[in-house]
Amino acid sequence: MKTVLNPVHARHAASHEFFRGRLVPAHEIPQRADHILAAVQAAGLGPVLEPVDHGLAPIERVHAPRYLRFLEGAHAEWRALGGEGDAFPAVWPVRTLRSDVEPRNFAARMGLYSMDSGTPLTAGSFEAAVAGAQCALTGLDLLHAGERAAYVLTRPPGHHAGADFFGGYCFVNHAAVAAQAARDAGAQRVAILDVDYHHGNGTQAIFYGRGDVFYASLHGDPMTELPFYLGHADETGEGAGEGANLNLPLPAGTDAPRWFAALDRALDRLRAWGPDLLVVSLGVDTYEHDPISHFKLAESDFPEIGRRVAALGRPTLWVQEGGYATEAIGRNVVGVLRGFEQA
Ligand code: OKP
Ligand code: ZN
Numbered sequence: 001m002k003t004v005l006n007p008v009h010a011r012h013a014a015s016h017e018f019f020r021g022r023l024v025p026a027h028e029i030p031q032r033a034d035h036i037l038a039a040v041q042a043a044g045l046g047p048v049l050e051p052v053d054h055g056l057a058p059i060e061r062v063h064a065p066r067y068l069r070f071l072e073g074a075h076a077e078w079r080a081l082g083g084e085g086d087a088f089p090a091v092w093p094v095r096t097l098r099s100d101v102e103p104r105n106f107a108a109r110m111g112l113y114s115m116d117s118g119t120p121l122t123a124g125s126f127e128a129a130v131a132g133a134q135c136a137l138t139g140l141d142l143l144h145a146g147e148r149a150a151y152v153l154t155r156p157p158g159h160h161a162g163a164d165f166f167g168g169y170c171f172v173n174h175a176a177v178a179a180q181a182a183r184d185a186g187a188q189r190v191a192i193l194d195v196d197y198h199h200g201n202g203t204q205a206i207f208y209g210r211g212d213v214f215y216a217s218l219h220g221d222p223m224t225e226l227p228f229y230l231g232h233a234d235e236t237g238e239g240a241g242e243g244a245n246l247n248l249p250l251p252a253g254t255d256a257p258r259w260f261a262a263l264d265r266a267l268d269r270l271r272a273w274g275p276d277l278l279v280v281s282l283g284v285d286t287y288e289h290d291p292i293s294h295f296k297l298a299e300s301d302f303p304e305i306g307r308r309v310a311a312l313g314r315p316t317l318w319v320q321e322g323g324y325a326t327e328a329i330g331r332n333v334v335g336v337l338r339g340f341e342q343a
Contacts, residue, residue: 001341002142003040003048004135006154009033011124012171014086018117026120027292027324028169033155036320039330040153045337048153051134052141054181059133061180062173062206066102067164070113071126071171077106078121086120115160115167115201115227129156129171136178139317143277144185149316151337152178157321159200159281160227168198168226175281175319176206179213182277191216191275191314193266195305196283196321197293199231203281204245211240214273216266217281218259220294221249244273252294256301259286263308271312278314283322284332290325302332306339316340 010030016023040048059068078087089110093099099112110121132154139150152174159175160168179190192207194200194217207213222231237245246269248262270278284302286295309316318337323329 001046001149001151001337002147003045003151003153004051004138004142005037005048006033006128006131006135007050008124008131009128009155012122012128012156013124014120014122016086017120018088028156029326030155031326032323032329033153035326035330036153036333037330039334040151043334043338045151045334049138051131051138053134054137056130058137058181058184059130059172059177061184062163062176064164067113070109071166074110074121075123075125081106086122088117088120089114090117113165115162115165119167119169121166125156125171129158132156132158132174133172133177136174136317136319137181139319140178140181140185143315143317147315149318149340151318152320154320157283158319159194159196159203159321160198162202162205169322170202173202173206175200175279176203178317178319179207179279182279183212187276188212189214189273189275190277190279191270191273192279192281193270193309194219194281194321195263195286196281197285197290197295198226198283198322199247199249200281201227201230204230204235207241208237208245209239209241211244214244214246214270214275216246216270218248218250218262218266221251224252250295253296255296256298259295259297260304260308263305267308267312275314278309278312278316280309280316280318281321282318282333282336284329284336285322285324287323287325287328287332289328290323292324299328299331299335302335303339306336306341307343310340310343
């Protein structure tokens with residue numbers, strides 16, 4: 001399997017994140033991708049390619065142009081106002097406040113375009129995230145050229161990013177950009193399977209009213225896990241999208257037998273729906289030793305994910321999302337991909 005590596009991922013390098021009122025060392029760090037790359041090479045998974053630049057147009061098919069413009073200049077604005085280090089939002093337009101008017105004040109715009117204070121915005125965040133989307137688009141090109149699968153090795157992750165907001169460590173929704181680009185290239189039905197520990201609220205919201213892109217996710221129950229305000233089982237899509245969204249929230253402590261039972265439910269639905277192409281949001285923060293998550297998959301369980309996804313028999317784009325046990329992340333990711341290849 002070919003890997004498309006984001007060559008500028010390390011330009012997004014947060015030193016700290018907020019956790020229980022304190023700044024603690026960031027979890028979402030460049031070393032994550034370094035460990036994955038080392039494992040890809042050690043396993044001889046296949047060639048590692050650079051992305052081809054597809055420009056901003058395919059990203060604007062998913063993200064609001066005014067959001068992207070804000071993101072591009074946000075860190076410079078923060079610095080110009082005397083902000084030090086990474087930028088964080090402090091105020092949000094919650095219920096009864098207006099989000100249709102874009103304020104001039106910088107802090108107000110930070111809040112308008114974000115979901116949480118847990119996502120440090122650094123000088124290179126925009127560049128790294130946009131390059132991640134280019135990797136996803138390049139991976140899609142590989143499928144169009146006849147590859148059975150491709151792996152997009154990028155960070156920061158993407159599935160929490162909505163059409164016009166960042167959050168949950170995410171800025172640009174790479175999986176959504178790829179799914180939309182696949183539709184624009186002629187695929188009639190695209191499925192996104194999200195196996196990250198967290199619900200991909202951004203991806204779900206982007207396609208919620210559409211019947212041409214199915215979003216299926218198994219994840220930590222939002223009653224206790226980020227993104228908290230989306231990801232419940234009763235969210236089944238709306239309008240033309242009714243029936244094209246599947247959420248399988250699972251309790252903390254979920255072990256491999258129960259997790260794979262949920263994966264099979266999701267795969268059964270996708271099989272019945274019949275996608276032309278599959279995008280997998282591949283988070284491995286379901287790992288038992290992940291520092292911020294609470295599922296119980298062992299390293300030896302990850303290849304089985306690849307095997308079961310392979311049984312769907314669709315061209316598959318694997319897009320990297322979470323996974324914060326940095327030392328193990330490479331083995332877990334490559335385990336999935338080799339399981340797929342050997343199936
Ligand atoms: C992104 B992805 C710990 C709180 C963590 C953010 C989690 C984002 C996960 N300090 N909050 O879905 O892996
Ligand atoms: Zn996650």
